[in-house]
Amino acid sequence: MIELIKYEDLIGKEEIEELKIIAQKIKDKKVLHVNSTDKGGGVAEILIRLILLMNSLDIKADWKVIKGNYEFFKFTKKLHNLLHLNINEDIESDEVRIYLKTIYENINEINTEDYDIVFIHDPQAIGLIVKKQKKQKWIWRCHIDTSTPNLKAWNLIELFINSYDAVVFHMPEFIYKGIKIPTYVIPPSIDPLHPKNIPLDQEFIIKTLNKFLIDHEKPILLQVSRFDRLKDPIGVYNAYKLIKNKYDCQLVLLGSFASDDPEGEEVYKEIINQVGDDKNVFILNLPPDSHLEVNAFQRAATIVFQKSIKEGFGLVVSEAMFKQKPVIGGNTGGIRKQIIDGVNGYLVDTYQGAAFRARQLLADKSLREKMGQNAFNFVKHNFLITRHLKDYLTLIYELVNS
Amino acid sequence: MSITFEFKTELWTPTYTQISANTINDFKIAIKSIPLNSLLYHFYINIFNYNLISSIYTNSFADWFYRNGYYSLAEEVAFIDPTEYLDLENLRQDLINILSKYNDDKIMQNAFYFLTIKRNIFFTNLKANTLEEFVNGIKNSSINSIFYHLVMSKLDNKKLINDYSEWLSIQGHFQKAELINKINLDIYVLNLIQVKQLILEILTG
Numbered sequence: 001m002i003e004l005i006k007y008e009d010l011i012g013k014e015e016i017e018e019l020k021i022i023a024q025k026i027k028d029k030k031v032l033h034v035n036s037t038d039k040g041g042g043v044a045e046i047l048i049r050l051i052l053l054m055n056s057l058d059i060k061a062d063w064k065v066i067k068g069n070y071e072f073f074k075f076t077k078k079l080h081n082l083l084h085l086n087i088n089e090d091i092e093s094d095e096v097r098i099y100l101k102t103i104y105e106n107i108n109e110i111n112t113e114d115y116d117i118v119f120i121h122d123p124q125a126i127g128l129i130v131k132k133q134k135k136q137k138w139i140w141r142c143h144i145d146t147s148t149p150n151l152k153a154w155n156l157i158e159l160f161i162n163s164y165d166a167v168v169f170h171m172p173e174f175i176y177k178g179i180k181i182p183t184y185v186i187p188p189s190i191d192p193l194h195p196k197n198i199p200l201d202q203e204f205i206i207k208t209l210n211k212f213l214i215d216h217e218k219p220i221l222l223q224v225s226r227f228d229r230l231k232d233p234i235g236v237y238n239a240y241k242l243i244k245n246k247y248d249c250q251l252v253l254l255g256s257f258a259s260d261d262p263e264g265e266e267v268y269k270e271i272i273n274q275v276g277d278d279k280n281v282f283i284l285n286l287p288p289d290s291h292l293e294v295n296a297f298q299r300a301a302t303i304v305f306q307k308s309i310k311e312g313f314g315l316v317v318s319e320a321m322f323k324q325k326p327v328i329g330g331n332t333g334g335i336r337k338q339i340i341d342g343v344n345g346y347l348v349d350t351y352q353g354a355a356f357r358a359r360q361l362l363a364d365k366s367l368r369e370k371m372g373q374n375a376f377n378f379v380k381h382n383f384l385i386t387r388h389l390k391d392y393l394t395l396i397y398e399l400v401n402s
Numbered sequence: 403m404s405i406t407f408e409f410k411t412e413l414w415t416p417t418y419t420q421i422s423a424n425t426i427n428d429f430k431i432a433i434k435s436i437p438l439n440s441l442l443y444h445f446y447i448n449i450f451n452y453n454l455i456s457s458i459y460t461n462s463f464a465d466w467f468y469r470n471g472y473y474s475l476a477e478e479v480a481f482i483d484p485t486e487y488l489d490l491e492n493l494r495q496d497l498i499n500i501l502s503k504y505n506d507d508k509i510m511q512n513a514f515y516f517l518t519i520k521r522n523i524f525f526t527n528l529k530a531n532t533l534e535e536f537v538n539g540i541k542n543s544s545i546n547s548i549f550y551h552l553v554m555s556k557l558d559n560k561k562l563i564n565d566y567s568e569w570l571s572i573q574g575h576f577q578k579a580e581l582i583n584k585i586n587l588d589i590y591v592l593n594l595i596q597v598k599q600l601i602l603e604i605l606t607g
Contacts, residue, residue: 014544018411021524172418172515183418185517382451394413394522 003056004386006193011386019386022393023057029400031061032115036076036124038065039288042188042315043121043143046385049191053389064110066125072102074262076124082153083123083146084230084310091152103127112136117396126160137165137399143188144312145174145333154178165399170313170334184395187337189388190318190379195291197322200299208296212282219249219362222301224294224319227255227267227285230310232330234274235351239307240281242355247362250280254297256288298323302368303361307354311335318383321345321375326368328357338383344374407569409528409539411547412554414450414519416443421516426472426506432516433497438490440518442557445484445493449594450549460590463497463514470510475500483590485553488560523550533575537605540566545594552589552597566601578604 004016031054033047047063054061068076075095082089103125112118112131120128121141132138140161146154146169158178161167168184169175175183190197209216221240225231233253240251253271257264268285275281286293298304304320306329313334320327321338327345329335339345346357361368419440423429444462459465464480467473478500487493526547530536540548551565563571563583570579581604589597 012544014542014547017526017542018413018544018546021411021526022413025524169418172422172517173513175418175515177420179420183420185416185418390413391415394415397522398415398520 003052003193007384007386010192010380011384015386015390019057019390019393022390022397023054023059026393026396026400027058029059029116029396030114031059031117031119031396032112033061033063033119033121034066034110034112034125034128035063035121036066036068036073038063042313045194045196046188046191046315046388047121049194049385050389050392053385054392057393059393062115066102066106066128067109068102068106068124070262071098073124075099077262079123079153079156080144081230082150083157084144084149084312086148086150089150091156096156100127103130107131116400120164123157126157129160129163132163137396138163139395139399140164140167142167142169142174145310146176147174149176166395168395171337174312174333186388186391186395187334187383188313188315189383189385190315190322191385192322196295197319198295200292200295204292205296205300208293209300212284214250214252214282214300216300218280219247219302220252220297220300221249221303221305221358222252222254222297222320223305223307224254224298224316225306225308227257227264227271229263229267230308232307232309232351233267233271235309236305236307236354237271237274237281238351239305239354239358242352243358243362244280246359249302249362250282252282252284252297252301254282254284254286254294256286256290295323298325301325303328303358305354305358306330306335307348307351308332308335314338315383317345318379321372322379322383324369324372324376326361326371326375328354328361338378340374340378344371344378404531405569405572407530407536407539407565409526409530409543409547410550411524411526411544412550413522413524413546414443415522416447416517416519419516419518423514423516424509426475426501426504426508429514430498430501430504433494433501436516437518438494439521440516441490441494441497442484443517443519445482446549446553449553449589450546466510466512466514469512472504475504485556485590488557488562490557521554530569533573533605536569537602540598540601540605543598545598548594548598548601552585 008016035043037044051061051063075098118138119141120126122143129138154176162180164181166182166184167179168186170187172185206216223236271283298320304325304327306314306317306327308314308330311333317327317329317335317338327339329339329347331347331349339347341347348354348357421432423432448460458468459480464476468476482496484493528539528542530539555565567579567583582601585600
């Protein structure tokens with residue numbers, strides 16, 4: 001129970017007790033989570049902690065990662081993009097062959113038989129459903145916005161989805177038609193005790209900035225995201241150029257390459273080419289486990305951007321909000337669930353909009369502080385991992401009793 | 403008379419009904435057929451989850467109307483206080499009556515997605531036989547537990563008195579029981595953390 005007690009100061013003893021009560025109802029159940037990467041991205045980060053918390057409640061929970069080669073992940077990244085955006089592109093037979101072959105190899109590698117509840121995260125491992133046994137409950141946990149998918153991509157995964165017992169989306173807006181199984185809505189979360197979110201000494205923050213030759217006395221505009229076109233890093237750079245006319249500031253675009261995202265390196269190079277030799281722009285590709293550094297950058301930032309064009313949920317928004325930062329976010333997907341425009345941040349549709357809001361915030365410290373406080377409170381009550389854990393435990397309880 | 407008060411709690415996991423509305427007229431059709439638990443969800447979710455500042459209005463229907471520019475309709479719907487209903491069918495009818503004055507096929511900027519819930523009710527480990535134990539029970543109750551005893555117990559039992567006040571009355575604490583039942587009338591405009599604090603002040607005052 002050591003892990004859970006550490007959350008008491010934030011959420012209160014009564015919430016901890018409630019978690020114990022529901023965990024007690026399902027404590028003899030074994031739970032397995034399967035996804036496609038153990039490093040990088042919000043899914044992996046939250047899974048590490050959810051597993052620990054479930055175990056601390058005496059629920060046996062494990063996490064396994066499917067294996068695949070470059071071709072497999074190239075296709076699943078394409079599938080991810082096609083489900084996210086209605087791009088007019090075909091799915092080739094050879095790609096489906098590679099996908100099914102890899103799933104077949106993983107069937108032999110990943111033991112699912114010993115579990116009562118199996119969560120499959122995102123489309124990469126969705127085909128593992130062929131292993132489902134009658135006594136088990138399988139849940140497909142979708143972390144992306146599939147509201148306007150490429151139909152070929154959707155038709156492919158729909159064949160698998162309806163064999164599950166339930167599907168979980170972050171928000172109803174992400175759900176495409178045709179799902180015939182119970183469709184739950186559970187928003188994701190951040191972990192306040194993750195190294196990425198724990199309080200840091202000012203000394204460490206300054207040391208981190210110094211390491212990358214960033215001036216801690218000059219305003220810092222920050223975006224933390226994978227190097228992905230859907231995160232619109234070029235849009236953020238364009239906004240920075242407009243802001244720069246009025247304010248002497250720095251831009252930090254911080255990301256890392258994930259093993260299941262072969263596009264990352266390509267996009268990284270694109271941004272480097274765009275930026276040229278601007279000494280106030282820092283494009284940092286950090287190892288996926290640079291949690292304390294990311295934390296330091298978020299705490300050092302004056303304003304945080306998440307100017308995505310399309311977004312699953314964008315947990316990085318909540319991470320910054322939890323650190324009392326006003327966030328300027330793209331008016332899309334889960335960012336809209338986290339930012340209440342003008343209350344705890346701003347929602348924007350263009351880089352000009354992002355630049356205008358940034359100027360408002362740079363000009364007014366009290367506005368930044370007020371929005372930052374609202375942001376912290378909102379995340380504390382809605383997007384912490386303990387709420388997420390409670391939702392999962394309740395879902396498991398419902399399914400095993402249905 | 404000594405009756406043990408057993409503290410319970412209630413947890414929800416929302417599911418999508420596969421029903422959405424893009425216009426006022428879509429919404430009018432949908433509202434007639436959605437499950438009662440969908441009404442429950444959309445009228446209470448912001449109280450149930452203690453969303454401090456998540457929406458302009460407490461219920462998500464009014465909030466959706468407001469965000470799409472239907473300000474008068476938003477105000478009328480926001481004024482429906484769900485705590486005054488012991489039967490959600492009556493609430494549905496009042497909502498339908500308000501909507502009947504509106505007729506519009508204009509597509510909204512964002513659709514409304516009707517969610518519903520399955521209610522899961524659990525006993526907690528808290529029990530009370532005395533006022534002191536009862537105060538301790540409230541102190542250690544989550545906001546979901548407070549919600550269950552103040553709001554859902556009335557709906558479930560079709561009673562005008564909430565669980566807390568009923569037990570306090572049986573124990574002879576009539577004034578405290580009455581004051582807590584009055585708080586209940588205002589739950590729609592407070593949040594449950596404030597309500598919990600007010601209950602504790604009444605009980606210990």
